[in-house]
Amino acid sequence: MTSRAEPSVVVVTRRQDPAVLTRIFAPAFPTVALGGAAEARAALADQSPDLVLIEDEAGLDGPALIRDLKQRPHLGATSIMLIAGDDAEESRRRGLEAGATDVIVPPLDGVDLQIRGRNLVALARAQARATAHGRDMARQIEAAAADSRDREREIIHRLMLAAEFRDDQAGDHLTRVAACVIAIADGLGLSEAEANDIALASTMHDIGKIGVADSILRKPGPLSDAERTEMMQHALRGYQMLNGSPSRLLRMAAEIALTHHERWDGTGYPQGLKGEAIPLAGRITAVADVFDALISARPYKQGWPLDRARRFLEEQSGSHFDPACVAAFLSRWDEIVGLVEERPVGWAA
Incomplete structure (x- = not known):
């Protein structure tokens, strides 16, 4: 009027x-x-x-x-x-x-x-x-959507705190993985919003380890077959914890938790998915997660130098990892090196 x-x-x-x-x-x-x-x-x-x-x-x-x-x-x-x-x-x-x-x-x-x-x-x-x-x-709808997004992020942040409570190294690991996920997603040509969503959801990829006993999670030596089998259950447990939520981000996090240990050649777990049957968010997170695990010191190993970890990704492209995700990761190599320099992980240079 x-x-x-x-x-x-x-x-x-x-x-x-x-x-x-x-x-x-x-x-x-x-x-x-x-x-x-x-x-x-x-x-x-x-x-x-x-x-x-x-x-x-x-x-x-x-x-x-x-x-x-x-x-x-x-x-x-x-x-x-x-x-x-x-x-x-x-x-x-x-x-x-x-x-x-x-x-x-x-x-x-x-x-x-x-x-x-x-x-x-x-x-x-x-x-x-x-x-x-x-x-x-x-x-009003936008305000409600913004409130919903804020609640999603708060839930994910609190779940991250729970993961850190079990493993005091988890916080930096999750931050570096998320940053690597953004670099890979950007290299693949995904939008900024898509990259940010996958990165945030990726911080929940190991949430299922909350259910793994400390004797296994913190063991300083190699795991027995039975312990390894128990450790592998974290993928399915993480999915069960996160799946069924009305939150789109938590559903994506559930998908990543379930599939980030699948392998491009079909020899991964827990479902033995192969190639593009593995969701893209899971394929991206797999590269970021393995890379950071390789360069990070653990109770049972020393961290790898960056060049050695890079060679491993190149060698495993097409078998363990989606070749496109590896190529995208390597196309942002200078950014990755800068990230590691910002957040040292105790790797042996």
Whole structure:
């Protein structure tokens, strides 16, 4: 609905006495008359009346003016009425094609014109209210979506804290893995939003280790077959912990937890998936996770030098890892080196 500081009805006519038309609406609505198309274009550049009445006559191309006004976003709810010119049928057709809300064919009936105008004003105001309501709803939906995203991130952050509680090295490992995931995703041409989502979800890839006994998780030597089997259960347990959530990010995290130990050649676990049957987020995380595990010192091993870890990825491309993910990782090698230098992992250079 327009502000009362603006006219509700604008009459565009070249008549010497525009009051012939304006007095039809003036008793009910603030009404002004404009003397031609140029004056109308200027006046309506910053005004949003409820109704514009245009008289299609010599020297005032009504349909052309209508087309111009319909292109102005702030006039989206404004009703436009055209009074047809001398060639009534042609003027009517052109007016409707240009987007007129209604076309009046002379001779004019003041009462009929007043009723139609009043209805068009009501229509414009209803459309304005609907548009405003739509904007309010959009803002509310966006606010709810933002709140949901914040809650998703809070949940993931708290789960990260739980993982760190079990393993005080987990925090830096997860941060480096997430950064490597972003580098790989960027190298693959994924959007920034997609890369950030996979990176955030990847921080949950080892959440299932919460259920692994400390005697296995912190064992300083090689695991027995039984212990290795138990350790491998963390992929399925992580999936079970995260799956079924209404959160899209947690569902992606569940997918990553389940598939980040699958191998491109089908020899991984827990499902033995092969090639592109492994979800892309799992394939990306696998490269990032293994790389950081190789360069990180553990109770049972020294960290590898960066060049050795790089060679391993190259050698395992096409068997352990998706070749495209390895290529994307290596295409961002300088960034990876900078990341490791920022967050040292105790690797033996």
